[in-house]
Amino acid sequence: xxxxxxxxxxxxxxxxxxxxxxxxxxxxxxxxxxxxxxxxxxxxxxxxxxxxxxxxxxxxxxxxxxxxxxxxxxxxxxxxxxxxxxxxxxxxxxxxxxxxxxxxxxxxxxxxxxxxxxxxxxxxxxxxxxxxxxxxxxxxxxxxxxxxxxxxxxxx
Amino acid sequence: xxxxxxxxxxxxxxxxxxxxxxxxxxxxxxxxxxxxxxxxxxxxxxxxxxxxxxxxxxxxxxxxxxxxxxxxxxxxxxxxxxxxxxxxxxxxxxxxxxxxxxxxxxxxxxxxxxxxxxxxxxxxxxxxxxxxxxxxxxxxxxxxxxxxxxxxxxxxxxxxxxxxxxxxxxxxxxxxxxxxxxxxxxxxxxxxxxxxxxxxxxxxxxxxxxxxxxxxxxxxxxxxxxxxxxxxxxxxxxxxxxxxxxxxxxxxxxxxxxxxxxxxxxxxxxxxxxxxxxxxxxxxxxxxxxxxxxxxxxxxxxxxxxxxxxxxxxxxxxxxxxxxxxxxxxxxxxxxxxxxxxxxxxxxxxxxxxxxxxxxxxxxxxxxxxxxxxxxxxxxxxxxxxxxxxxxxxxxxxxxxxxxxxxxxxxxxxxxxxxxxxxxxxxxxxxxxxxxxxxxxxxxxxxxxxxxxxxxxxxxxxxxxxxxxxxxxxxxxxxxxxxxxxxxxxxxxxxxxxxxxxxxxxxx
Numbered sequence: 001x002x003x004x005x006x007x008x009x010x011x012x013x014x015x016x017x018x019x020x021x022x023x024x025x026x027x028x029x030x031x032x033x034x035x036x037x038x039x040x041x042x043x044x045x046x047x048x049x050x051x052x053x054x055x056x057x058x059x060x061x062x063x064x065x066x067x068x069x070x071x072x073x074x075x076x077x078x079x080x081x082x083x084x085x086x087x088x089x090x091x092x093x094x095x096x097x098x099x100x101x102x103x104x105x106x107x108x109x110x111x112x113x114x115x116x117x118x119x120x121x122x123x124x125x126x127x128x129x130x131x132x133x134x135x136x137x138x139x140x141x142x143x144x145x146x147x148x149x150x151x152x153x154x155x156x
Numbered sequence: 157x158x159x160x161x162x163x164x165x166x167x168x169x170x171x172x173x174x175x176x177x178x179x180x181x182x183x184x185x186x187x188x189x190x191x192x193x194x195x196x197x198x199x200x201x202x203x204x205x206x207x208x209x210x211x212x213x214x215x216x217x218x219x220x221x222x223x224x225x226x227x228x229x230x231x232x233x234x235x236x237x238x239x240x241x242x243x244x245x246x247x248x249x250x251x252x253x254x255x256x257x258x259x260x261x262x263x264x265x266x267x268x269x270x271x272x273x274x275x276x277x278x279x280x281x282x283x284x285x286x287x288x289x290x291x292x293x294x295x296x297x298x299x300x301x302x303x304x305x306x307x308x309x310x311x312x313x314x315x316x317x318x319x320x321x322x323x324x325x326x327x328x329x330x331x332x333x334x335x336x337x338x339x340x341x342x343x344x345x346x347x348x349x350x351x352x353x354x355x356x357x358x359x360x361x362x363x364x365x366x367x368x369x370x371x372x373x374x375x376x377x378x379x380x381x382x383x384x385x386x387x388x389x390x391x392x393x394x395x396x397x398x399x400x401x402x403x404x405x406x407x408x409x410x411x412x413x414x415x416x417x418x419x420x421x422x423x424x425x426x427x428x429x430x431x432x433x434x435x436x437x438x439x440x441x442x443x444x445x446x447x448x449x450x451x452x453x454x455x456x457x458x459x460x461x462x463x464x465x466x467x468x469x470x471x472x473x474x475x476x477x478x479x480x481x482x483x484x485x486x487x488x489x490x491x492x493x494x495x496x497x498x499x500x501x502x503x504x505x506x507x508x509x510x511x512x513x514x515x516x517x518x519x520x521x522x523x524x525x526x527x528x529x530x531x532x533x534x535x536x537x538x539x540x541x542x543x544x545x546x547x548x549x550x551x552x553x554x555x556x557x558x559x560x561x562x563x564x565x566x567x568x569x570x571x572x573x574x575x576x577x578x579x580x581x582x583x584x585x586x587x588x589x590x591x592x593x594x595x596x597x598x599x600x601x602x603x604x605x606x607x608x609x610x611x612x613x614x615x616x617x618x619x620x621x622x623x624x625x626x627x628x629x630x631x632x633x634x635x636x637x638x639x640x641x642x643x644x645x646x647x648x649x650x651x652x653x654x655x656x657x658x659x660x661x662x663x664x
């Protein structure tokens with residue numbers, strides 16, 4: 001279960017990286033589209049049909065952020081109950097809580113743009129929490145293994 | 157926790173721990189259940205039945221006194237037994253032959269925009285947008301809809317026309333969706349002049365976007381007075397390309413300088429579109445099919461036309477350069493020459509103060525019913541799908557209010573948006589007048605709407621007379637939002653619905 005915990009925690013961290021890359025790709029694509037004559041207003045945005053190089057970034061960011069990341073965070077929290085890692089539940093709980101906050105910040109940043117600032121900062125916090133959680137799992141695992149078998153530490 | 161015991165002791169730690177062992181294995185299970193249990197229960201509770209009547213949905217809100225009118229909706233259909241009327245009987249009373257007769261055939265087929273771009277979608281009589289239906293005020297209109305090949309079925313809703321309930325065209329509420337090979341006849345009298353549109357109200361978030369729509373124009377008897385040129389600007393986005401009457405880019409209208417052109421802007425998309433005019437002043441002469449009283453000249457302002465709404469602009473073609481009606485990237489050029497484009501003016505025309513006041517024809521302060529329609533957003537499940545979903549008065553679909561009125565009631569409604577996004581709210585079968593926005597009373601020409609943009613954080617007080625019996629949707633016309641549950645209904649006492657949502661009928 002410790003491996004499950006560790007893998008899920010690293011997955012959350014990886015997802016943060018994907019989220020950042022996806023949204024940056026999308027914003028660059030949108031800028032490029034507007035520079036080349038595209039006109040964006042609320043009706044175009046909400047038609048959800050605009051096609052530009054990078055639009056996939058918005059789709060990935062939305063789908064990941066609203067469904068996949070919360071799901072991974074939830075599984076991480078549940079695995080933490082079984083993994084018996086010192087501080088494991090705490091860090092998984094922090095990850096889950098941060099994900100919930102991030103979802104809300106993301107959804108409401110359209111109305112209050114300043115929330116976007118917090119959303120960006122929250123992403124880095126989430127990345128840090130996820131990595132700490134994963135490292136805790138590694139520490140707990142290697143702590144139980146004799147030094148000689150360091151190379152197989154993750155077979156717990 | 158790190159115990160440097162070494163390999164030799166590895167098998168032995170278990171026996172001494174046996175006492176706490178049960179608790180140790182039980183605790184994580186309990187914790188997991190504590191997290192998953194409520195989620196599972198909420199998930200289960202959110203699942204919609206295979207089919208249901210909108211009358212059994214949510215709770216009844218009588219609107220008599222705030223808050224206490226909420227009663228579960230279950231089985232309230234027969235409560236007002238003596239006057240029970242089925243939606244199907246609420247039809248146009250005249251059996252005279254129609255003045256305007258149109259056959260519309262719906263197909264699933266690719267079609268080509270004027271730019272050459274192909275669109276995978278749906279057509280009416282082989283094109284999208286479908287044919288413009290024109291009638292003179294007072295004429296009887298009869299439209300026969302044939303579904304040749306739209307697999308999900310189709311309907312036609314007459315957006316903005318206060319038609320009899322039986323022909324409102326909402327699948328599962330006022331009719332069953334027309335299956336492939338089937339047909340349906342819509343009959344109504346065009347007694348309100350103005351600019352309207354029609355569209356499918358079956359799987360509408362997909363069918364409207366992909367082409368099942370067209371314009372309906374009702375002119376005064378004999379057409380527009382004088383020499384005014386009547387011009388339609390039906391705006392629709394196909395695959396991200398904004399078109400006017402099906403054409404991307406610029407469309408030229410030949411008109412001599414000095415001619416007045418009435419541009420009927422119809423926004424068939426999901427969000428608000430700013431409209432402005434480069435090179436000439438203009439007047440907004442009608443909104444949502446109601447003339448504005450004494451509209452003043454507008455310069456350096458844009459007009460917001462929200463999803464589903466219409467605004468009729470009157471522009472006098474200037475001498476020399478043409479005027480350019482800016483429609484979010486597409487444009488209508490009135491006259492000769494190439495006028496310069498202009499950026500969107502920062503100011504927005506406020507309909508709350510535009511034009512001069514007139515009698516409403518009823519007294520909103522003597523309301524028989526007052527309702528609240530508070531739009532919010534909350535985490536939860538919608539038919540099993542997790543997400544942040546829209547709420548109406550704090551309840552998530554299908555647990556939404558059923559606003560109940562009686563014939564002749566004066567109804568007030570406060571529409572408030574706390575959801576973080578804006579919503580074009582559309583009430584079927586009625587026009588409501590805006591009394592106030594954010595508590596500031598309206599002082600301009602009576603602002604009658606059927607599609608009202610309610611921005612995040614805004615609240616509108618509106619009023620209308622319940623003079624068109626039936627069961628009417630009152631929903632967000634950002635159609636994906638409606639599919640996400642931003643839908644409530646207005647119901648007249650004693651009206652019954654023989655149709656069901658689910659199965660073949662999926663109105664949103």
